[in-house]
Amino acid sequence: MVRISVIAKVWIEEDCIVCDACQDICPxxxxxxxxxxxxxxxVRIDGQFDRNIGGALLKANFGAEFAExxxxxxxxxxxxxxxxxxxxxxxxxxxxxxxxxxxxxxxxAAAPVAVAPVAVxxxxxxxxxAVFSGDRALMILFGSQTGNAAxxxxxxxxxxxxxxxxxxxVDMDGYNxxxxxxAKRVLIITSxxxxxxxxxxxxxxxxxxxxxxxxxxxVNYSVCAIGDSSYDEYCKAGVDWDDKxxxxxxxxxxxxxxxxxxxxxxWAKWVKSVLPRIACVDGSGLFQESLVEEMxxxxxxxxxxxxxxxxTPGTVIMDEISVTIELFRxxxxxxxxxxxxISCSVPAHATVEDLLIAIQQDVDGSLAFRRGIxxxxxxxxxxxxxxxxxxxxxxxxxxxGSSGNLKIEPVPGLPIIRDLIVDLSxxxxxxxxxxxxxxxxPRDGARLLSGAAVGTMDAAxxxxxxxxxxxxxxxxxxSMSDTSSYDKAYEGPGVHLxxxxxAEDPRCGVEQRxxxxxxxxxxxxxxxxxxxxxxxxxxxxGKLAARGLNDxxxxxxxxxxxxxxxxxxxxWYGRSVKWTGNVNETTLYRQVLGPLGLVSNIFNGxxxxxVLGFTRNGGPPIRGLQGLLMPPAGVxxxxxxxxxxxxxxxxxxxxxxxxxxxx
Amino acid sequence: MAKVAYYxxxxxxxxxxxxxxxxxxxxxxxxxxxxEIPRASSDGGNIISQASxxxxxxxxxxxxxxxxxxxxxxxxxxATSHAIMCDTADTLASDSIYASQLxxxxxxxxxxxYTGESKSRHLLHxxxxxxxxxxxxxxxxxxxxxxxxxxxxxxxxREGACGDDDAFLPSYLEQLITALGGVPIDYELKCQSVGAPxxxxxxxxxxxxxxxxxxxxxxxxxxxxxxACTISHSNLDSYQSRAGKLTGKDTxxxxxxxxxxxxxALGHYPxxxxxxxxxxxxxxx
Numbered sequence: 001m002v003r004i005s006v007i008a009k010v011w012i013e014e015d016c017i018v019c020d021a022c023q024d025i026c027p028x029x030x031x032x033x034x035x036x037x038x039x040x041x042x043v044r045i046d047g048q049f050d051r052n053i054g055g056a057l058l059k060a061n062f063g064a065e066f067a068e069x070x071x072x073x074x075x076x077x078x079x080x081x082x083x084x085x086x087x088x089x090x091x092x093x094x095x096x097x098x099x100x101x102x103x104x105x106x107x108x109a110a111a112p113v114a115v116a117p118v119a120v121x122x123x124x125x126x127x128x129x130a131v132f133s134g135d136r137a138l139m140i141l142f143g144s145q146t147g148n149a150a151x152x153x154x155x156x157x158x159x160x161x162x163x164x165x166x167x168x169x170v171d172m173d174g175y176n177x178x179x180x181x182x183a184k185r186v187l188i189i190t191s192x193x194x195x196x197x198x199x200x201x202x203x204x205x206x207x208x209x210x211x212x213x214x215x216x217x218x219v220n221y222s223v224c225a226i227g228d229s230s231y232d233e234y235c236k237a238g239v240d241w242d243d244k245x246x247x248x249x250x251x252x253x254x255x256x257x258x259x260x261x262x263x264x265x266x267w268a269k270w271v272k273s274v275l276p277r278i279a280c281v282d283g284s285g286l287f288q289e290s291l292v293e294e295m296x297x298x299x300x301x302x303x304x305x306x307x308x309x310x311x312t313p314g315t316v317i318m319d320e321i322s323v324t325i326e327l328f329r330x331x332x333x334x335x336x337x338x339x340x341x342i343s344c345s346v347p348a349h350a351t352v353e354d355l356l357i358a359i360q361q362d363v364d365g366s367l368a369f370r371r372g373i374x375x376x377x378x379x380x381x382x383x384x385x386x387x388x389x390x391x392x393x394x395x396x397x398x399x400x401g402s403s404g405n406l407k408i409e410p411v412p413g414l415p416i417i418r419d420l421i422v423d424l425s426x427x428x429x430x431x432x433x434x435x436x437x438x439x440x441x442p443r444d445g446a447r448l449l450s451g452a453a454v455g456t457m458d459a460a461x462x463x464x465x466x467x468x469x470x471x472x473x474x475x476x477x478x479s480m481s482d483t484s485s486y487d488k489a490y491e492g493p494g495v496h497l498x499x500x501x502x503a504e505d506p507r508c509g510v511e512q513r514x515x516x517x518x519x520x521x522x523x524x525x526x527x528x529x530x531x532x533x534x535x536x537x538x539x540x541x542g543k544l545a546a547r548g549l550n551d552x553x554x555x556x557x558x559x560x561x562x563x564x565x566x567x568x569x570x571x572w573y574g575r576s577v578k579w580t581g582n583v584n585e586t587t588l589y590r591q592v593l594g595p596l597g598l599v600s601n602i603f604n605g606x607x608x609x610x611v612l613g614f615t616r617n618g619g620p621p622i623r624g625l626q627g628l629l630m631p632p633a634g635v636x637x638x639x640x641x642x643x644x645x646x647x648x649x650x651x652x653x654x655x656x657x658x659x660x661x662x663x
Numbered sequence: 664m665a666k667v668a669y670y671x672x673x674x675x676x677x678x679x680x681x682x683x684x685x686x687x688x689x690x691x692x693x694x695x696x697x698x699e700i701p702r703a704s705s706d707g708g709n710i711i712s713q714a715s716x717x718x719x720x721x722x723x724x725x726x727x728x729x730x731x732x733x734x735x736x737x738x739x740x741x742a743t744s745h746a747i748m749c750d751t752a753d754t755l756a757s758d759s760i761y762a763s764q765l766x767x768x769x770x771x772x773x774x775x776x777y778t779g780e781s782k783s784r785h786l787l788h789x790x791x792x793x794x795x796x797x798x799x800x801x802x803x804x805x806x807x808x809x810x811x812x813x814x815x816x817x818x819x820x821r822e823g824a825c826g827d828d829d830a831f832l833p834s835y836l837e838q839l840i841t842a843l844g845g846v847p848i849d850y851e852l853k854c855q856s857v858g859a860p861x862x863x864x865x866x867x868x869x870x871x872x873x874x875x876x877x878x879x880x881x882x883x884x885x886x887x888x889x890x891a892c893t894i895s896h897s898n899l900d901s902y903q904s905r906a907g908k909l910t911g912k913d914t915x916x917x918x919x920x921x922x923x924x925x926x927x928a929l930g931h932y933p934x935x936x937x938x939x940x941x942x943x944x945x946x947x948x
Binding site for chain 1: 673701702703704705707708709710711712713714715716717718721722725743746750768771772773816817818820821822829830831832854855856858859860861863864865867868869871872875
């Protein structure tokens with residue numbers, strides 16, 4: 001069997017369960033983060049690192065080189081969320097091999113990729129819409145010795161999206177000259193090396209084109225050549241390509257651009273002119289020169305951030321509002337902190353990050369903060385008007401109160417490096433110690449083609465697990481705890497939540513599960529959190545995190561027979577409520593701390609404050625005397641030794657007996 | 664006359680009797696009729712939930728159902744109890760299957776069910792939103808005339824539990840203190856937890872958190888502190904000497920509950936109020 005498919009693009013849909021299977025099979029393409037598998041930036045033409053929902057094409061040879069592994073990963077995915085599209089848009093083709101000759105799939109990159117029709121903005125002419133309706137593939141070939149040409153190729157590819165072009169950046173190294181045949185749009189960006197030589201990565205390809213002389217009629221192209229005018233053979237490699245393509249029948253849509261050592265400006269001039277021109281090559285390969293002007297206007301009107309494909313997210317536009325910003329500043333070299341006050345008008349729909357960028361650009365270039373990538377970046381946390389938010393998605397309209405003030409400061413509980421940037425290394429170190437990632441062996445389950453075992457779980461459990469861990473940023477959860485600032489040994493809720501979710505994963509190995517539970521039960525584990533309500537107050541993520549950590553506590557208590565102080569507190573709290581309907585604090589004090597703990601109140605000032613210096617008033621004074629002279633003493637002013645029962649107490653007992661008989 | 668079911672929380676009728684002393688007269692003055700629900704039990708205090716969230720939810724749902732039977736909301740003086748009731752009500756409203764399971768239990772064990780009609784109200788929110796600060800101001804007999812730091816705690820300062828106040832930059836306590844003739848003191852940590860649920864198990868941490876709140880309020884000029892949470896009140900008041908000793912911070916400050924502050928200003932217990940003013944004077948010097 002020989003697989004001859006070439007993958008054009010691969011993406012990850014929602015609900016990844018972070019099982020690592022895809023990364024195990026093809027780490028060159030898939031990389032697991034805390035929350036999902038993502039497509040590695042190095043294999044994508046857009047250079048982004050995310051799930052690739054936008055459907056960016058795979059670079060150069062990767063679609064062919066890793067096709068088999070990508071397909072294997074997709075098959076192995078337990079929740080079936082790895083999706084891919086093959087070159088030509090058809091399903092992967094599998095043919096019987098007639099002979100035992102296995103031909104390596106040619107590195108055809110993405111030249112003949114058929115992409116889905118793009119959504120076209122209203123207002124475009126029918127002729128332009130017709131151009132957009134066909135194949136929009138653009139190949140950008142680069143020959144590069146030091147990386148300059150490669151960098152320009154990447155930038156060109158990004159800008160090409162403005163003209164509804166599906167660009168793929170192709171390294172000339174190893175590229176098959178035969179693959180040029182059939183391409184409709186080709187841009188060449190190349191430097192010149194030595195005395196007019198091709199760069200090293202382009203030499204073989206150049207030789208291949210010269211020896212095979214492919215017919216390039218139907219290919220529309222242009223060349224951007226980088227060189228050094230102090231050499232005699234200035235930009236010779238680029239000139240050679242231009243001549244060669246022309247000689248082989250290709251059509252130049254734009255004159256060659258020669259760039260000296262300061263290549264940015266001439267490249268920008270070239271790309272501004274060439275992209276609308278090559279974008280006017282229609283699906284049949286015909287250059288529609290009459291549409292160039294309209295195409296230019298179209299491309300210049302498209303925001304860089306607009307997604308390509310058949311869906312463009314809606315944009316919320318809000319009126320400008322006047323804000324007074326109090327901005328925390330900290331200079332580490334002077335060890336000084338303070339607040340800047342800035343008054344300005346901003347669109348209410350802007351994010352906090354937009355605002356910070358504007359301040360950095362227009363007011364104070366030294367302002368330091370973490371910028372996000374594509375929105376929802378976990379490390380962009382800041383505190384705004386008391387709320388802990390991710391700066392790159394939090395809208396000003398959702399944060400500003402009626403006062404019109406915005407108080408922006410670093411997230412709490414973490415050391416500050418500068419201004420709004422906090423030191424996350426402590427969190428990372430704690431996470432590294434906690435090892436919340438999947439360690440599935442030894443375990444039962446299905447096996448991959450490679451022979452490695454992969455655990456399985458049914459969809460319902462996968463869904464439940466995903467819902468419990470649907471956290472935007474564990475770094476943010478880490479900073480939600482009020483306790484962290486007062487207990488340096490506490491590993492933190494963000495780390496513990498990841499551990500607990502891993503322990504809940506049925507594919508988790510027994511040994512790892514036991515290690516995690518043991519770690520969570522340590523003194524610096526989940527019991528070190530003094531008050532889960534301080535976490536639960538922070539919106540959806542906070543509530544989810546507090547619930548997860550409470551579940552972890554419940555599991556530990558229920559498997560340890562309520563041992564230790566925490567266990568005794570919960571056990572006797574429950575028992576006292578069951579006995580009378582109300583909690584008895586005297587009982588709690590005695591059972592949790594023991595008789596010595598009670599006596600200690602006399603010496604540590606608590607009882608004395610009750611009698612001599614306490615603020616509380618009311619109740620019989622004999623209680624205060626009682627606190628000094630005869631333990632057990634309770635919390636605060638001495639409570640009742642014995643509670644009277646609530647009315648219909650049997651109803652409370654029935655609830656306990658129906659739900660939890662352990663008390 | 665406004666009518667609510669009174670839920671004292673877990674400690675007002677045990678270790679926090681000063682709250683119980685004050686709530687009845689202040690409500691009479693403000694025109695709030697308190698209806699007893701003698702069958703109501705502890706809400707589990709977020710401690711029982713650590714063993715069984717379902718058991719805690721059932722206790723809370725039963726209390727809410729008892730108020731619902733009388734056709735009124737519940738009012739409580741405890742921020743923790745208020746937040747617990749809001750949580751359970753939210754959970755049941757968003758999960759009809761779970762709500763149905765709990766209601767089956769309630770019908771079987773107590774002959775009642777909770778439909779979601781009755782809600783929990785905290786004393787602070789009830790006074791500001793239902794009674795109105797203008798009316799409170801008119802009824803003040805003994806203006807507080809002290810610098811007062813309001814303590815909210817972390818429990819009820821979240822969306823869905825803080826009434827119409829801002830969850831993260833609240834001002835209801837400060838508005839009420841002003842209406843009662845006091846001077847509100849602003850400080851950063853007014854919504855920070857003092858670790859009350861862990862007082863017996865993580866004493867060192869709870870004391871450090873308590874000391875930080877008290878010391879910061881004092882540094883900002885507070886003569887006294889008023890707590891909206893009955894359970895946190897224990898840490899802030901009875902344990903303040905211990906907290907100061909363990910951390911080396913100046914934590915000495917009279918701390919009273921919101922119900923006391925309102926009752927004093929409305930003319931109740933003038934002898935206690937005089938003692939409080941004397942203490943504030945001595946400690947502050």
